[in-house]
Amino acid sequence: MNTKALSNLGMHIRIHDLRHLIGGVLVSEGKTLEQIASILGHTSTSVTKRYSKVRQEVAAERLDEFLKE
Secondary structure, X not given: OOHHHHHHOOOOOOHHHHHHHHHHHXXXXXXXXXXXXXXXXXXXXXXXXXXXXXXHHHHHHHHHHHHHO
């Protein structure tokens, strides 16, 4: 990752931020916690469960979109 380019943009991105982004995207796509844990290298789904909140938010947004149609 080009840290100078990120610095010029005023951005600071850590590996943890990227892992969290990937976890959030995967859960939003409907991947199981077991699949996400495996991809992120978690030894159990207990750590991965923090991403389930993202799924609930996405579900609520989709329901709102559906009701507006």
